[in-house]
Amino acid sequence: MNASLTAQANSPNQTSMRAWSVALRYGLIGGAVALFLALVGMVEAFATRYVIANVIDLGTLLLFLSYLGAGYVAIKRSGARTPFEILSQGAFAGFIASVFIALLAVVIYAIPGIRTIFINASPALLAILTFKMGVPAGLVPILLSGVIFGAIGGLIEILPPSLRRSLIYAAMVVLVFGLMQDLLRVTLQKWKFLDPATSFTFSNNGLTIVGAVTLFILTFLASQLWQRRGNEARARYRQLPTRQQQLLGWGLIAFSVALLLVLPLLVGLFFSEVLVNVGLFILLGLGLNIVVGFAGLLDLGYVAFYAIGAYTVALLTSTSLEIVYAGGNPFWLALPFAVFFAVLAGVILGIPVLKIRGDYLAIVTLGFGEIIRLIVLSDFLKPILGGSRGIELIPKPFIGSFEFAGPEELYYLILAGCGLAAFVAIRVKDSRLGRAWGALREDEDVAEAMGINLVSTKLMAFAMGAAFGGLSGAIFASKLAIIYPSSFNLLLSINVLAVVIIGGMGSIPGVVLGALVLVGLPELLREFSDYRLMLYGAALVIMMLVRPEGLWPEKSRQRELHESQQEEILSGPLAADEEVAREGAAG
Amino acid sequence: MKAFNAKYVLVLLAIVAIAALMACAPAAVQPTAAPPTTAAQPTAATAATAAPAGFQPPTDALGVVTIGPNDPVHVGYMFVTSGADGALGIDSRRGVEIAIDDKGGKLLDHQVKFDGQDSGCSAEGGQAAAAKLAADNTFTVVLGSSCSSEIRAGGPTLSKAGFTVISPSNTAPDLTDPAKRFPGYFRTAHNDKVQGAVAAKFALEKLGVKTAATIHDGSPYAEGLANAFAENFEKGGGKITSREAVSPTDTDFKPVLTKIAADKPEMIFYPIFVAAGSLITKQAKEVPGLGDSVKLMAADGTFSPDFYKGAGDAAVGMFQSSPDFSAFTGGYAKFLEEHQAKFGEKPVSAFHAHAYDAFNIFAAALEKVAVKGPDGTLYIGQQALRDAVAATKDFPGLTGTLTCDPNGDCADPHIAVYQVGEDNVKNAVVPSQPFWKPGQ
Amino acid sequence: MLKRRRSKLEITDIFIYAFGIFIIAIILYGSFETLRQGKYSASQWADLFVFGITIGGIYALIALGYTMVYGILQMINFAHSEVFMAGPLTAFFLADALAKSGLLATNPAISLLLIFAFSMIVSTTVAVLLERIAYRPLRHAPRLVPLITAIGASFFLQYAFRGLFGTQFKVYPEIPALEGVVTIGVVRLTYTQILVMISAAALMIGLQAFVQRTRTGKAMRAVAESRESAALMGINVDSIILTTFVLGGALAGAAGVLYALVFTQVSFAMGFIPGIKAFTAAVLGGIGIIPGAMLGGLFLGIVESVGPTLFLDGLNIAAPYQLKDAIAFTLLVLVLIFRPSGIMGGQTQEKKA
Known part of the structure; x- marks a missing residue:
C-alpha cells in the first residue's frame, strides 16, 4: 500500500528504477538462500525424495521455491501493477537468484578442490543442480527455471486472494502427500479396500503424475467451494438456536474425543509411535508452560524433572542393577513416587533460586539440569543409579491382563496423562494462583507489593511444572524399557522450550500445536534429521521476529x-x- | 429432532470408541503369544519343484511375507548415519551395499531394495526407527543396529514384527545373554568380552606391564570395554591404578591425565572414540610424568583415519585393538577394491566387513527358506528365516568362518592389536598388519 | 500477615545457608583429606593450576563478549558461543593453506597474525549479522523474546556450519615455533600456554583501557547506564551497540584461535560447551562487569582443573573428572546464594538483573 502511494508521488521513471532495484535486492536475497540451501547439503539430501515420482524431487523444488519466493516478494515490495512489469520484474528477480546457482555449478565444475572446504559441493550436487546435464549445457535450464519461477512468483502476488489461497492450499496438499508418501503408503497397506486408490496416487517412489494432478484439482475445488459456501454455512450455523449450537459444539467435541480414542487403530504402529512421542512433549510442554509461560521464570534445566521421573520409575520397577533396593514394583506403584520426587526436586531447586532473577535463573537451572545428568551418569553412583549403562528391563504398565506393550497401547496412557495435565493447567490458569503467577511475570516487585507471597507462588510454579515433567519421564521410562543418562541432555530442555515458545507462551492449545509441529513433523520426516536442529533454530528466530506470541497465542x-x-x-x-x-x- | 441426532451421534461414537478399544487389546497381545516353533514348512526342495497346479503357499508361526513377482526383496537397515557417530553406520551401510552389488543386486531373481532408518545412536532413535521399520510389512530382515543402545530399545518392536535382526556392530556382551536376548537377534560383530580379554592379555603378556589405568567416556561401549579390560587385567595379576571417566565433549584432558600420572601406571587403556581419544593421545605426551615411558592403548572405537589426523605424531608407537583384518579371508582385498571404486575412499570405520557378512548370512538363509510360487511370487516364512539364520554353520564370510551359537553370536572373533606407525599418521590410514595376535 | 511472611522467608533462608555451608564443609573436608594423603607433588599441583589458567584465560575472553552485550542490552547473547566457533573453524582453511605452502614454518609470526585476523573478521561478521538481523528488530520486545531468538540463532548457526563444513573435527597444523617448554621453579609452561596467557591478558587490558579511556568507551558506559539518557545526550545508541558486538566478536574470534592452538581440534560443536562455561564465568564474576568476566573465567578454569582432584579425590569418589561440570555449576549456585550478583557485582547490578 505504501509503496503504491509512494509511486504516485514520484515520477514514473524513478518508480520503475526503484522497482527494478527492489527486484534486484530480492533476487540477491533469494539467490543467497538458494546458495545456502545447496551448500548446507539440503538440496542433495532432499533430492533423494521425489515428490512426484521421477518428475520432481524435493531438493530441486527447494531451489525453485527460492526463485519463486524472490519473484513473489520482489513484486509484493516493488508495487508493480501492469502485467508486463510484473512478469519482467518477477522474472528478473528469479533470474538473479538462479545466477547464484549457475555460478555455484560453474565453481564446482571448475574447482573440484572446493569440496575440501564446503563438503557438500560435490559432483552429486552438480548433477542435481544442472539436471544431470553438466556444465555448460545445464546452465541454460538453471537460468531458465529462475526466470520461469520468478515470473510465476510475481504472478501469484497479483492473483485474486481467493484464487491464490486455493492454489497455495492445493500445492501444499500435493507437497505433503509427496513428502509423507512412504508413511501414507505403509499406513494404507492396512486398508485393503483402498488398494486401487493407493496405487493410483502413489508409485514406488513418489506420487504418480495423475495422482498429483488429481490431488491438486480436488484440493483446489474443495478450497474454492469452501470459500464460496463457507460463509453461508457459518451464517446458517449462527442462525441456529443457542441450544442447537451448543449441541453441535458438544457433538464436535464428542467426535474429536472419539477420534482421539480410535486414532492408533486407524493410523497403525509408526504413527502411534510418533503420537506417543508428541504426547510426551505435550506433557513436558504443559509443565514448562507453567514455569515459563504462566510464571515467567525461564527454566533451561527442565530436563532434570523428566530425568527424575524416569529414574524413579526405573529404580522402583527394574531389577537389573547391581544393588536392587526397591525394584520389582509395578508401574502404577512407582508412578506416584516419580511425580513426588520430581515435585520434591522442583522445590529443592526452587528454594535456592528464589532470589535469583531473570537471566541468572536461566543459567542456574541449566546447571541444575546438567548436574542431574552428570550424577546419574557418574561412575561414583553407578552401583545404585546404573551409570553409563543406564537401567534396563523396565516393565510396561499393566491394567489387569492388558499390557501397554507398544506405542498403540501406550498411546492411551499418554493421552490420559495429557488430558489430566491439560485439565489441571486450564483450571489453575484462571485460579487465584494463576493470576498470582501472571502478576509475578509482569513485575516481581509490584506483585510483592500487591501482597502476593513470592516464596510460595514461585515454589508452586516449580513444583507443578516439575510434576508434569516427572509424569512424562515416568511414561518415557516405561515406554523405552531402558533409560540412559544421555537421553536427558540439555537439548531436550531446549526442545521443550521451543515447543512452548513456538506454540505460544502461556497457551495450552499452543503447546499441543507446538509439539505436533516441532516433534511430530520431524519424526515423520526422519530422513532429514540432520537438518532438524538447524530448522528448529531458524524457526525460533523467525517466530520471534514475525510472530513472538506463537502459533496459537x-x-x-x-x-x-x-x-x-x-x-x-x-x-x-x-x-x-x-x-x-x-x-x-x-x- | 436435531437435538436427538446430536445425542445419538455422541452415544454411538462412544460405543464405537469403546468397542475399538476392546478390539485392539487382544490384537496386540497375539504376536507374542506365538510359540517359537521350529516346524518351518517350506524347504529348498519344495521351493525348486513346486508344481503349478497344487501349489500351496507355506505357513509359518510368525507369518509369511509375500513378495509379488515384480516386487523387490526389501532389506531394511537401522544404522546411525548422521551426527558424531555417523561414520560407524555409514561404514556398515556401505558394506551391505557392496554385498548387494556382489549378488548382482538380486536375490532369487528379485531385485533387492535396501533402505532404512537413521537410528541416531540413542535409545529413543532406535525405538522410533524400529517402529517405522516394523510398520512396513514388506520387510523380512533388518540389518542393525549400530549402537547397542538402539537395539535395546528398538529390538523388542522388531522382534514382535517377526523380523530377523542381524547387527554388524553391536558388541555389548549382554545382548546375547539368553536372559535378555530377544528372539530373532543375531550379530556378526564380536562380543566385547573378547576384545577386553585380548587387550588385557596383550598388556600382560606382550607388553609385560603390571599396572594400568583406564579411561572411559561415559558411553556404554567404552565403559563396558574398560571394565572388561580391567577385570581380565586384574585376573591376570595386574593392578588397575585408577579408573577415570571423562565426557566425550571434553577437550582439556591434561588435568585428568595429571591425576592418572600421580599413580604412576605403566599403561593407559582408553577405549573411547575418535575426537576425545585423539586429544588424550596428544595431551598425554605433554603431561609430565607420562611422557614416552607410559604405553598408550585404545580400541576399535578409534580405528579410523580421523584419529591419526587428530592425534598427529603423538599416536606413533601407541597400540589399538581392533578386528584382525589379516585374518579376514581373501575376499577382503576384493572388497576393499570395490569400496574404493564405489565410494572413492577407504572404509571409514571398523565394521564394514561384518555388515557384508551380515547381509550374506541373511541371503544364504533366504535362499534356503524362500518358496517360489508358480508366478514367481516369493513366500518367506519369518520363523523359518530366523531358524535358518540360527542354523548358519561354517559360513565362509569376509571376517572368518561364521557359525551362529544358540544365543545369536555368529562372529568368528579375531581381535588383534595394531601398533601405529609413522606412515599411518602421515597418510591418515589405519594400520593393516597386526602387531600381535592372541596365541602369539 | 507481614510477620508470617517474614518468618517463612527466614525458613527458606536458613535452608539455603545450611545447604551452602554443607557444600563448603564437604569441599573443605575433601581438600583436607586429599592434601593429607599427599599423593600429588607440588609440581603436579602447579601443573593443574597452569592448565586451569590456560583454559580459564580462554573462558575469560569469551565471557567478555557475553558480559559486554549484557551490560549494554541486558540480554544474554546465547549465540555468542557460535560467534566463537565461526572464526577458528573457517580460519582453519587458511591455517591449513599456510601450512601447506610452508609459510607457517618459515614465517610463524606473520602467519599467526593472518590467522588471528581472519578468525576475528569472520567472528565479527557473524556477530554483526546477528545483531542486525536477529536482535535489532527486538530491541523493545519483552526480555524473554531476544533471549529465545539468541537460543534459536545459536542452534541455527551451529548446524548451518555443520552442514557447510562437515561433522568431523578439523585439526590445526602444528606450529613448530610454538613447540617448547619453559620451567620456572616447579611451574612448567609450554610456549603455547605462554602465548595464550599473554594474548588473553593483553586483549583484556586493551579492552578495559578502551572502555575506560576512549570516547567510544565512555559512550558505551553511558548506554549501559541508561539507553534513553544516552540517546538524549546525543549518543548514537545503535552504533554503540554495534560497536559492542564488533568488540565481542573480535575477542571471541581471537579466543577461538587461542583455543585452536591449545586443543588443535575445531568443529562445529566446539563453541557450545566453552560458551556455556564462559557464560557461567561471566555470571560468577558479576555479569556486565568486565574485570568480573576475567576473574570469573580464571576462577572457573582453575576450579575445573584443580577442583575434581582437590575436592573429590580425598573422598575416594570414583572418576572425579566426570563430575567437573557438576562442581562448576554447584559453585555457581553457591556464589549466587551468597552473592546474588556475582563475585564483583555491586548493588546496581543486582537491580538490573
Missing part, C-alpha cells in the same frame, strides 16, 4: 506483545515510509 500475551511491536515499528526505519503513506492517505 494466549490472548493477553498477544496484546502485550503487540503493544510493544507497535512502538517498535514506529521507532524503526519503516516509520518514515509509514508517515509518507499516512500523509498520502490523508491527502
Whole structure:
C-alpha cells in the first residue's frame, strides 16, 4: 500500500528504477538462500525424495521455491501493477537468484578442490543442480527455471486472494502427500479396500503424475467451494438456536474425543509411535508452560524433572542393577513416587533460586539440569543409579491382563496423562494462583507489593511444572524399557522450550500445536534429521521476529506483545515510509 | 429432532470408541503369544519343484511375507548415519551395499531394495526407527543396529514384527545373554568380552606391564570395554591404578591425565572414540610424568583415519585393538577394491566387513527358506528365516568362518592389536598388519 | 500477615545457608583429606593450576563478549558461543593453506597474525549479522523474546556450519615455533600456554583501557547506564551497540584461535560447551562487569582443573573428572546464594538483573 502511494508521488521513471532495484535486492536475497540451501547439503539430501515420482524431487523444488519466493516478494515490495512489469520484474528477480546457482555449478565444475572446504559441493550436487546435464549445457535450464519461477512468483502476488489461497492450499496438499508418501503408503497397506486408490496416487517412489494432478484439482475445488459456501454455512450455523449450537459444539467435541480414542487403530504402529512421542512433549510442554509461560521464570534445566521421573520409575520397577533396593514394583506403584520426587526436586531447586532473577535463573537451572545428568551418569553412583549403562528391563504398565506393550497401547496412557495435565493447567490458569503467577511475570516487585507471597507462588510454579515433567519421564521410562543418562541432555530442555515458545507462551492449545509441529513433523520426516536442529533454530528466530506470541497465542500475551511491536515499528526505519503513506492517505 | 441426532451421534461414537478399544487389546497381545516353533514348512526342495497346479503357499508361526513377482526383496537397515557417530553406520551401510552389488543386486531373481532408518545412536532413535521399520510389512530382515543402545530399545518392536535382526556392530556382551536376548537377534560383530580379554592379555603378556589405568567416556561401549579390560587385567595379576571417566565433549584432558600420572601406571587403556581419544593421545605426551615411558592403548572405537589426523605424531608407537583384518579371508582385498571404486575412499570405520557378512548370512538363509510360487511370487516364512539364520554353520564370510551359537553370536572373533606407525599418521590410514595376535 | 511472611522467608533462608555451608564443609573436608594423603607433588599441583589458567584465560575472553552485550542490552547473547566457533573453524582453511605452502614454518609470526585476523573478521561478521538481523528488530520486545531468538540463532548457526563444513573435527597444523617448554621453579609452561596467557591478558587490558579511556568507551558506559539518557545526550545508541558486538566478536574470534592452538581440534560443536562455561564465568564474576568476566573465567578454569582432584579425590569418589561440570555449576549456585550478583557485582547490578 505504501509503496503504491509512494509511486504516485514520484515520477514514473524513478518508480520503475526503484522497482527494478527492489527486484534486484530480492533476487540477491533469494539467490543467497538458494546458495545456502545447496551448500548446507539440503538440496542433495532432499533430492533423494521425489515428490512426484521421477518428475520432481524435493531438493530441486527447494531451489525453485527460492526463485519463486524472490519473484513473489520482489513484486509484493516493488508495487508493480501492469502485467508486463510484473512478469519482467518477477522474472528478473528469479533470474538473479538462479545466477547464484549457475555460478555455484560453474565453481564446482571448475574447482573440484572446493569440496575440501564446503563438503557438500560435490559432483552429486552438480548433477542435481544442472539436471544431470553438466556444465555448460545445464546452465541454460538453471537460468531458465529462475526466470520461469520468478515470473510465476510475481504472478501469484497479483492473483485474486481467493484464487491464490486455493492454489497455495492445493500445492501444499500435493507437497505433503509427496513428502509423507512412504508413511501414507505403509499406513494404507492396512486398508485393503483402498488398494486401487493407493496405487493410483502413489508409485514406488513418489506420487504418480495423475495422482498429483488429481490431488491438486480436488484440493483446489474443495478450497474454492469452501470459500464460496463457507460463509453461508457459518451464517446458517449462527442462525441456529443457542441450544442447537451448543449441541453441535458438544457433538464436535464428542467426535474429536472419539477420534482421539480410535486414532492408533486407524493410523497403525509408526504413527502411534510418533503420537506417543508428541504426547510426551505435550506433557513436558504443559509443565514448562507453567514455569515459563504462566510464571515467567525461564527454566533451561527442565530436563532434570523428566530425568527424575524416569529414574524413579526405573529404580522402583527394574531389577537389573547391581544393588536392587526397591525394584520389582509395578508401574502404577512407582508412578506416584516419580511425580513426588520430581515435585520434591522442583522445590529443592526452587528454594535456592528464589532470589535469583531473570537471566541468572536461566543459567542456574541449566546447571541444575546438567548436574542431574552428570550424577546419574557418574561412575561414583553407578552401583545404585546404573551409570553409563543406564537401567534396563523396565516393565510396561499393566491394567489387569492388558499390557501397554507398544506405542498403540501406550498411546492411551499418554493421552490420559495429557488430558489430566491439560485439565489441571486450564483450571489453575484462571485460579487465584494463576493470576498470582501472571502478576509475578509482569513485575516481581509490584506483585510483592500487591501482597502476593513470592516464596510460595514461585515454589508452586516449580513444583507443578516439575510434576508434569516427572509424569512424562515416568511414561518415557516405561515406554523405552531402558533409560540412559544421555537421553536427558540439555537439548531436550531446549526442545521443550521451543515447543512452548513456538506454540505460544502461556497457551495450552499452543503447546499441543507446538509439539505436533516441532516433534511430530520431524519424526515423520526422519530422513532429514540432520537438518532438524538447524530448522528448529531458524524457526525460533523467525517466530520471534514475525510472530513472538506463537502459533496459537494466549490472548493477553498477544496484546502485550503487540503493544510493544507497535512502538517498535514506529521507532524503526519503516516509520518514515509509514508517515509518507499516512500523509498520502490523508491527502 | 436435531437435538436427538446430536445425542445419538455422541452415544454411538462412544460405543464405537469403546468397542475399538476392546478390539485392539487382544490384537496386540497375539504376536507374542506365538510359540517359537521350529516346524518351518517350506524347504529348498519344495521351493525348486513346486508344481503349478497344487501349489500351496507355506505357513509359518510368525507369518509369511509375500513378495509379488515384480516386487523387490526389501532389506531394511537401522544404522546411525548422521551426527558424531555417523561414520560407524555409514561404514556398515556401505558394506551391505557392496554385498548387494556382489549378488548382482538380486536375490532369487528379485531385485533387492535396501533402505532404512537413521537410528541416531540413542535409545529413543532406535525405538522410533524400529517402529517405522516394523510398520512396513514388506520387510523380512533388518540389518542393525549400530549402537547397542538402539537395539535395546528398538529390538523388542522388531522382534514382535517377526523380523530377523542381524547387527554388524553391536558388541555389548549382554545382548546375547539368553536372559535378555530377544528372539530373532543375531550379530556378526564380536562380543566385547573378547576384545577386553585380548587387550588385557596383550598388556600382560606382550607388553609385560603390571599396572594400568583406564579411561572411559561415559558411553556404554567404552565403559563396558574398560571394565572388561580391567577385570581380565586384574585376573591376570595386574593392578588397575585408577579408573577415570571423562565426557566425550571434553577437550582439556591434561588435568585428568595429571591425576592418572600421580599413580604412576605403566599403561593407559582408553577405549573411547575418535575426537576425545585423539586429544588424550596428544595431551598425554605433554603431561609430565607420562611422557614416552607410559604405553598408550585404545580400541576399535578409534580405528579410523580421523584419529591419526587428530592425534598427529603423538599416536606413533601407541597400540589399538581392533578386528584382525589379516585374518579376514581373501575376499577382503576384493572388497576393499570395490569400496574404493564405489565410494572413492577407504572404509571409514571398523565394521564394514561384518555388515557384508551380515547381509550374506541373511541371503544364504533366504535362499534356503524362500518358496517360489508358480508366478514367481516369493513366500518367506519369518520363523523359518530366523531358524535358518540360527542354523548358519561354517559360513565362509569376509571376517572368518561364521557359525551362529544358540544365543545369536555368529562372529568368528579375531581381535588383534595394531601398533601405529609413522606412515599411518602421515597418510591418515589405519594400520593393516597386526602387531600381535592372541596365541602369539 | 507481614510477620508470617517474614518468618517463612527466614525458613527458606536458613535452608539455603545450611545447604551452602554443607557444600563448603564437604569441599573443605575433601581438600583436607586429599592434601593429607599427599599423593600429588607440588609440581603436579602447579601443573593443574597452569592448565586451569590456560583454559580459564580462554573462558575469560569469551565471557567478555557475553558480559559486554549484557551490560549494554541486558540480554544474554546465547549465540555468542557460535560467534566463537565461526572464526577458528573457517580460519582453519587458511591455517591449513599456510601450512601447506610452508609459510607457517618459515614465517610463524606473520602467519599467526593472518590467522588471528581472519578468525576475528569472520567472528565479527557473524556477530554483526546477528545483531542486525536477529536482535535489532527486538530491541523493545519483552526480555524473554531476544533471549529465545539468541537460543534459536545459536542452534541455527551451529548446524548451518555443520552442514557447510562437515561433522568431523578439523585439526590445526602444528606450529613448530610454538613447540617448547619453559620451567620456572616447579611451574612448567609450554610456549603455547605462554602465548595464550599473554594474548588473553593483553586483549583484556586493551579492552578495559578502551572502555575506560576512549570516547567510544565512555559512550558505551553511558548506554549501559541508561539507553534513553544516552540517546538524549546525543549518543548514537545503535552504533554503540554495534560497536559492542564488533568488540565481542573480535575477542571471541581471537579466543577461538587461542583455543585452536591449545586443543588443535575445531568443529562445529566446539563453541557450545566453552560458551556455556564462559557464560557461567561471566555470571560468577558479576555479569556486565568486565574485570568480573576475567576473574570469573580464571576462577572457573582453575576450579575445573584443580577442583575434581582437590575436592573429590580425598573422598575416594570414583572418576572425579566426570563430575567437573557438576562442581562448576554447584559453585555457581553457591556464589549466587551468597552473592546474588556475582563475585564483583555491586548493588546496581543486582537491580538490573
